[in-house]
Amino acid sequence: MKKILSFIILAVVITGCSSTKPILNLQNEPVSEHISITDVTQIEVQEAILAAGAKLGWTGEVIEPGLIDATLQLRTHEAVVEISYSDKQYSINYKSSKNLKYKDGNIHKNYNRWVANLSKTIKEQVIYRASLTGDEAIVNTSKGMSIWEVDGDRKVSAIRIMSTGVGLNSVLFSEGTHTIGGMVVKRQLKIGSVDYKAKHEYLIDYVIEDKKIYYWVKDLTDNVVVYGTDRKSQ
Numbered sequence: 001m002k003k004i005l006s007f008i009i010l011a012v013v014i015t016g017c018s019s020t021k022p023i024l025n026l027q028n029e030p031v032s033e034h035i036s037i038t039d040v041t042q043i044e045v046q047e048a049i050l051a052a053g054a055k056l057g058w059t060g061e062v063i064e065p066g067l068i069d070a071t072l073q074l075r076t077h078e079a080v081v082e083i084s085y086s087d088k089q090y091s092i093n094y095k096s097s098k099n100l101k102y103k104d105g106n107i108h109k110n111y112n113r114w115v116a117n118l119s120k121t122i123k124e125q126v127i128y129r130a131s132l133t134g135d136e137a138i139v140n141t142s143k144g145m146s147i148w149e150v151d152g153d154r155k156v157s158a159i160r161i162m163s164t165g166v167g168l169n170s171v172l173f174s175e176g177t178h179t180i181g182g183m184v185v186k187r188q189l190k191i192g193s194v195d196y197k198a199k200h201e202y203l204i205d206y207v208i209e210d211k212k213i214y215y216w217v218k219d220l221t222d223n224v225v226v227y228g229t230d231r232k233s234q
Contacts, residue, residue, distance in 0.1 A: 020101050024112040026092040026119055031126045040126060042066065042087045048125035049083055049090065056114075056121055069095065072114055079111055081118075092119060 031045055042065065049068055050060040058070040060083075068083040078098040084091045092115055100108040219226050 019108055020103075020106040021109045021112055023094045023102075023105055023107050024115050025094060026090075026115065028089045028091055029119060029123075030089050031087070032123055040087055042085065045085050045087055045090065045126060049085060049122050052118060052121035052125045055125075056118055058118060070118070077108075079114060081115065090122065 031040060031048075046062065046065075046068065049070075050062075052058075053060040053070045056072075057074070058072045060068050060070045062068055066085055068085070070081050070083055072079045076099050078096075079100060080095040080097065082093045082095045084093075094107070094111075097107060097111065100111055102108075
């Protein structure tokens with residue numbers, strides 16, 4: 001009886017520690033969850049998918065407009081996914097695999113991690129491409145904010161401030177000098193409804209309350225808040 005009980009316990013432990021999981025298929029994922037993107041084309045989403053894949057080691061092949069096959073090969077392991085997409089959303093579905101323990105809809109758990117990372121990187125690449133075109137200049141969400149430099153009516157690169165909800169974790173400026181939360185503008189810059197004057201120094205600051213981020217922009221040259229509310233002075 002003890003032997004039978006020990007066998008049952010061992011079987012449960014082995015099952016619980018299984019290296020396979022149900023396959024992760026992502027359906028109708030928005031190209032971006034946290035910003036409002038305008039003027040992103042299907043071609044730009046295609047470029048974002050290919051760039052994201054290349055960054056993570058996937059080889060992408062455009063089968064037809066709106067459909068990409070992507071292959072990840074790691075030593076003797078191979079995963080192939082089918083990515084359908086439009087200018088608004090994309091889906092990632094399992095197509096085939098080698099040496100990943102695929103059986104009855106289950107697969108090695110690493111596969112799901114690879115797909116999740118691919119999806120995350122696609123969204124990042126879409127945001128980057130949105131910063132290169134269009135006239136959407138600033139977006140604020142409960143999870144962070146993004147700021148891009150604007151040259152006339154065209155975004156030129158990734159002046160970007162992102163927040164994880166606990167502070168700034170990425171600051172990238174294409175022009176000017178900066179510290180965490182601040183920058184010097186060297187040419188005309190427009191964010192939201194604010195016209196940034198060339199050669200003026202601006203401070204972008206924020207506070208986090210109740211898991212939401214509040215920010216404001218202060219023209220330090222003219223000593224005036226030009227966007228948002230200076231909550232620290234209240």
